[in-house]
Structure formats: C-alpha cells, structure tokens
Amino acid sequence: GSDLDEELALWEERDLLLARLLECKTFKDAAQSLQVLSAEASRSYPRTSGIEESFIGLLPDLFANVDGNDLRNAFMRATAPKPVIRVATDHIAPISFSVGDAVNELSIDLPERGRVSFRQITAQLVDRIEVVVYFLAILELYKQDLLDITQISSFGNIEVEWIADEQGAAAMDLIDSYEG
Template identity: 30%
Template structure:
C-alpha cells in the first residue's frame, strides 16, 4: 500500500496496513471500523489522481476484503465461532499479517530486480556496436522485471475476465511451498511456459505467492526466465 494513502476515521488515522496490524493486536475494535467509509475514502483517493494504480488497488481489495471478513465473523453468535483450540490457527487476523508480509517481500524482490534491470540497460546503452556483424540474432534472452510484472498482470486479468477468482479466506499458501512446486515442475518437464505455471490457479493469493516464489528463485539463480524472440511467451527453466 502506498505511503501516500491514509485511512481517516474517528478512532484512527494512518496507513491501512497499520490499521490491520492494530486490529490483529486487539488494540482497535473491529466493531468500531466502518468498512463502507474506508472504501469510500479510497475511491475518492483514486479519483483525485484520476488513475487506477493496479498494484495498489489489488492490495486494497485484498485487505478490505479481509477487514470485511473479520467484521462478519465478529457478528457471529458465540456457538458458531470455531473451537478455542482452532482459534489461533484459523484466526483471519493472522492471515492478514501473513499476506502483508508476502506483499512486502514481493515488493522488495521486485525492487531488487528492477534495480538490476536498470543497471543492465545502462550498460547496454553505453556499449558500442561497431558493425552489423556484432548484432546477434535474438533467440532466448533473459527476461527483465518489467516483462515479468507485465506477464503477471496479464495472468491476473485473464483469471478475472473468466470470473474465476475465488475467495481468499482460509487459504494457506507459502512462498517456500511454491518454490518447491516450481522447482519440481522445471526439473520434471524442462522449460515451462509462464502461463502454464498459473494455469490451474483461480485465487489471487495463490497467484501472488507463486509469482513471489518465482522472483525469489530467479534472484537465487535456481531458475531462469527466458523469452524466445521479442514477442514470444516467457518460459521458466532450471538455472544454469
């Protein structure tokens, strides 16, 4: 969530992720939180800029949905609440914090790859190509963060267009688990098309966590993201 956007309520003013953290710590009562007011403020915030920031909007939807889920659970009769021994494991507030951490890791990994891409572009610009013989045919080229993020956003859009995004509540996806899945798939079947990696997924959280795992594997050089030609589909292969 961007640092520019802040929630403004009678009992709280600050970033939405901080609001969720305070709710998790029981320092704020979910009964006192107006989901409708938070949503209205956010829409006004977007309108003021007259642009929809896809990344920020996606995070807001996830966190606002979780807020709504917490509030709906708080209204359930006591006899419909989960057993006490399952409370901590199933508590959606823990899930909120986990998702925030995942988003934070995703942004950090993306920022690192972006910096590397900029460095590579600078090196390329400063280089000199003296003759046409120096130009090599474009075959499999390393993919930069911009291509990866663009491909990732296309996956989200395709799933949303099919109206297949499922509720995120109760899901338990981790980066480490998805790392194992990706490594197993590239080891068994060789190069894997980017779209195939997400083909069976209909959950925003699973898609985001899987993409984060992919970024981590690329950072560790355990897999490579390659593109066959300028307009070819990105492929994922085992690292060199």
C-alpha cells in the first residue's frame, strides 16, 4: 500500500538527484577540458614574420600585367556602394493568433480541465508557430502566478494546472504583449 508508494517516491527522488549530479559532473568535466585547452592555447604564438629572404626571388610578380586602368577599376569596385540586401518575407504567412488570444483561451479552458499536459493542450494545433504562441502564453500565465507548471525531467512532459481564482479578461490585463 502506502509504504510501497512512499518507498517508490524515495527511489524516484534518488534517481532524479543522481541524474542531476551526473549532469553536473558532465558540465564540470567539460569546463575542465575547456580550461585545459585554453591554457594550452595561451602558450602558443602566431607567426608574425613574412616570407624568408631566400624565397623572395621565387615569388611571382603580382603586378606584372596590372596597369593604371586595372588599379582604377579595382578601386571603383572596392569603393562602390554595396547593394542593399532585402530578405523576401512574402512566403511567410502572417501570424493570425497572438499570445493574448492564447492567454484568453487558456484562462477560460484550464480552470475547467484541471491538471493537463502541454501535449494535450496543443494536440489540435497544426502549425509550429501556434504551439510556440501557446507556450509563450503558458509562460505569461505562470509569470503572473495564475497556473502551476511541473516538468519532472529535461525535455520531459510539461504538466500545467490552473491555480488562480481569476479568469478571462482579468488574466488578459496582466500579460506582457509581444511584438513580432
């Protein structure tokens, strides 16, 4: 019964602690390796001299076939105004769903649903941008202490639960607005 549940909970906490310790050790080892590489790199010096004198006669004359017009043309190309690069955004669909809209929907829906996973909340969504908007809305609601978020492990399932009394328009007044 409950003794087994308590024991399993203790083992689960132990496993989580061991996983975190392993992550910590991994990052500590990586930091130590980077420190060693940095120390080795600080002892090296770049070559600062040019070509040795005995090899200068072997170099081809770089200006053998260059006349005044060639120099003028090279100068004109180097100093000509660069074309303004325009990134075409015509193919990007306009965002028709805002974080505010998602907050409004979530503040109505979540109090009725109880604890629910992020996957369940976004199951009906098709576009990735909509999932991102819902995620930002959940973070806004969490920031305002209107809901609780639980995630047992890195990249694990995200559980969301409404914990506030406020709903709808009251939640909308609290959020920060995002501009594209």
